[in-house]
Amino acid sequence: MNSSIDTHMGSIQINNDVIAKYAGSIANECFGIVGMASVNVKDGLVRILKKDSVNHGISVRSSGGKLILDFHVIVAYGVSILAVTENLISSVKYKIEEYTGLEVEKINIYVEGVRVID
DSSP states (O other): OEEEEEETTEEEEEEHHHHHHHHHHHHHHSTTEEEEEEEETTTTEEEEOOTTOTTTTEEEEEETTEEEEEEEEEEETTSOHHHHHHHHHHHHHHHHHHHHSOEEEEEEEEEEEEEOOO
């Protein structure tokens, strides 16, 4: 699926996987985020994804020209989940809007686990 921007010179189509990959790289830079999570709905299992799988664990959809992003994350043990998620939301919203020119309507964060960082 693509998100589009109409300009005076034509239309720009951005694949949602590109947005998801960029959002994943932003998330991995945020303090307190250990990684993205893959959820196996059938088994109810959650596993942490490798750093090269940044677009997994993120879904991007477009509604009325605005973006809605869903993140499935693993957070570091001992940090404030509220602080980490607020930082993630503000960073992703700002950088995605600057990167794409599209408005971010909503960011949903699902904390799928906690992991101790060595």
